Amino acid sequence: MPAPIIALDRVTRRFGATTAVDDVSLAIAPGAFVALVGTSGSGKSTLLQTINALVRPDAGTVQVEGRDIADGPPHLLRRRIGYVFQGDGLFPHMSVARNIAVGLRLAGTPTGDRVAEMLDLVELPRDLADRRPDQLSGGQRQRVAIARALAPSPAILLLDEALGALDPVTRDGLGTRLRALHDRLALTTVLVTHDMAEALLLADRVLVMAKGRIVADATPRQLATGGGGEGAQALMAVPRHQAERLAALSR
Numbered sequence: 001m002p003a004p005i006i007a008l009d010r011v012t013r014r015f016g017a018t019t020a021v022d023d024v025s026l027a028i029a030p031g032a033f034v035a036l037v038g039t040s041g042s043g044k045s046t047l048l049q050t051i052n053a054l055v056r057p058d059a060g061t062v063q064v065e066g067r068d069i070a071d072g073p074p075h076l077l078r079r080r081i082g083y084v085f086q087g088d089g090l091f092p093h094m095s096v097a098r099n100i101a102v103g104l105r106l107a108g109t110p111t112g113d114r115v116a117e118m119l120d121l122v123e124l125p126r127d128l129a130d131r132r133p134d135q136l137s138g139g140q141r142q143r144v145a146i147a148r149a150l151a152p153s154p155a156i157l158l159l160d161e162a163l164g165a166l167d168p169v170t171r172d173g174l175g176t177r178l179r180a181l182h183d184r185l186a187l188t189t190v191l192v193t194h195d196m197a198e199a200l201l202l203a204d205r206v207l208v209m210a211k212g213r214i215v216a217d218a219t220p221r222q223l224a225t226g227g228g229g230e231g232a233q234a235l236m237a238v239p240r241h242q243a244e245r246l247a248a249l250s251r
């Protein structure tokens, strides 16, 4: 594997008596699309947030682009990392354009045509730029959140249940678009999701978390053909069962 763009070495994070992330080591190659799946409370969001320093580990180190993130200021790190979380997190009183430009303004980068470019990138009409978030649909808001995360040209995109609140058709369409953006912009993407089918269809590599640990690390093909171990196959039961029931309907 080429030098990892993200490397966690024995990372642990506790909240009181709960060990949210338990001694996790992980290397992610540049350009990878990694899905992090697992049941609620297994530590996915906490692990994701150690990468952009929203969560500080109690033990262990996190390196991004070869540097220990504890050594530099978080705002510089976060310019290299786009972050989208569930519920979009847009500023409700700001226009779409101002929301998209927030990261650029913080970095002191001229906005120029960037807002229009970003709207094109996420396939939203440019005339939405002057609307406020509450004048958009949920799917459109989520696309604005993605545009905002990508506006400063980050190398890494972290998505925490970014598609979770959407209807299945919008979710599927936006997922496909995200994968295309990932490929086109040569991003490294880490997607937290509850949905194993989404992970299998979008990612190159699926990590399964349980009780703060990574219990499986496999490709979608390995998982689909019965690999990845017990923890992974337990999560595979849902999409497999659904596929079987759908197939049975057409017989």
Ligand SMILES: Nc1ncnc2c1ncn2[C@@H]1O[C@H](COP(=O)(O)OP(=O)(O)OP(=O)(O)O)[C@@H](O)[C@H]1O
Binding pocket: 015, 016, 018, 019, 020, 038, 039, 040, 041, 042, 043, 044, 045, 046, 047, 194
């Ligand atoms: N700020 C916090 N304070 C206290 N406990 C926390 C905090 N953040 C997370 N936890 C606990 O750490 C554990 C892991 O939480 P985390 O949000 O990382 O899981 P998750 O897999 O992302 O869950 P979900 O899928 O429900 O979002 C849980 O038991 C949670 O209650």
